[in-house]
Amino acid sequence: MDVARNSHPAALPFLFLTEMWERFGFYVVQGLLVLYMTEYFGFSDNESYTILGIFSALVYISPLGGGFIANKILGFKTAVIWGGLFLILGYALLALPYAKALLFPALSIIIVGNGLVKPNVSSLLGTQYTIDNPRRESGFTIFYIGINIGALLAGFSSGYIKDAYGWRVSFGLASIGLIVGLLTFLWGLKYIKDTQKNLATPFSSKCLLFIACLFAAVALSFLLKISSLTNWLLPCVGVILFAWLILLTFKQKGTDRQRMLVLTVLIISSIIFWALFLQLFNSANLYIDRLVDKHFLGMRLTTTVFYASESVFIILLGPIFAFLWHLLAHYDKNPSPVSKFVLGILFAGLGFAVLAMSTLYQNADGLISPWWIFSAYLLITIGELLLSPIGLSAVTMLAPPQLMGIMMGVWFVGTGFGGLVAGWIAKLSSVPQGTQTTIEKLVIYHHAFLDYAYLAFFVAFLLFLVQIGLKKLIENE
Secondary structure, rough: OHHHHHHOOOOHHHHHHHHHHHHHHHHHHHHHHHHHHHEEHHHHHHHHHHHHHHHHHHHHHHHHHHHHHHHHHHHHHHHHHHHHHHHHHHHHHHHOHHHHHHHHHHHHHHHHHHHHHHHHHHHHHHHOOOOOOOOOHHHHHOOOOOOOOHHHHHHHHHHHHHHHHOOOHHHHHHHHHHHHHHHHHHHOOOOHOOOOOOOOHHHHHHHHHHHHHHHHHHHHHHHOHHHHHHHHHHHHHHHHHHHHHHHHHHHHOHHHHHHHHHHHHHHHHHHHHHHHHHHHHHHHHHHHHEEEEEEEOEEEOOHHHHHHHHHHHHHHHHHHHHHEEEEEEHHHOOOHHHHHHHHHHHHHHHHHHHHHHHHHOOOOHHHHHHHHHHHOOOOOOHHHHHHHHHHHHHHHHHHHHHHHHHHHHHHHHHHHHHHHHHHHHHHHOOOOOOOOHHHHHHHHHHHHHHHHHHHHHHHHHHHHHHHHHHHHHHHOO
């Protein structure tokens, strides 16, 4: 028996921990940002959703550039190290005084750092497995658990720390998390196989690239400030990227073209899932902060604990799903990626249907029981496990080797446009300033959550129809 083909690589725990700490820092900021803008700066719901939507979009679009840079210039390992340094700086800026003046520069540096780290840790993991290793998909699910341990630690710590010590200490904690993550990655370098030994970029070119990254951060800072420009610029970029992706797909030959076609369908359908999922940090976050009872089993919860509960479900269910996919693959019964995506989007819709129902049941204090939120987030978690780790694995399995880094970037671009759409649809839940009664607020959230559920059901049905045309193609792979 080929042991290497049937085992996890030695690099997995180091990449797991690197991603865990990187996600810890990110989710500290992501979980607090809309609350920070509405409560600390006094921004309206619409303004906050717009900024968060654009930030989320750019955070996830930036891996396209980061994947290209890693593929062609720096290599995966160096790109991760550079990105870690940018993230440490960005989170540290949020923790400094003069927060409003530093808000957009800090967010722009985080975008650059995320672009360099996010696609390349995942791509590195993909290169550690042989293409026929049956543990690849379960390995990515384990890796995904690391992401959610980071989110869990962020959600359970940042809210309490913010309440006890203020916003700045919470953001400083994010920077410390990135320092730990980068040190972990450096420690594990000797265990990570290098598949890019042919890259030999001159030092002068790396210096110019570093300066270009700094200029990119400055440009992104202006884009975040001028939301009206970004709101039409990003959709135009999306159309161009979509056309480029179609051309790239049809430029491939034979099996590569077929696999790229399937991957393109997965990426496009994922946009709607992420637009819904990211409501956990947009509309659902403010809903919980304003209208949900924070007392649970004798404990006083913070708003950020609720999004962290989704990570608890991931950690509990992740090993079960990893074992399930491995078992089904062993018996050649593993559902196609498209089938899993259909179910993933359907479960997201069910989660928002539960949130819509929750608005109809107030307790004696006029608040919503936290059990409704946990039930909804359990359903959304199942949807996430059916879609996100499967998507990461599909990129490394379906993309041609010479395009893997770029296509991993395209996968995160899809998430980015999901973030942009999340900002748009979150405005369905905007509570106008001056709205006083709880009933008025609940009605607004009820209609918004119901609309999100309808959107999910429609897209799941549409993808099911698409699957009929792709089913034979996928089964032949």
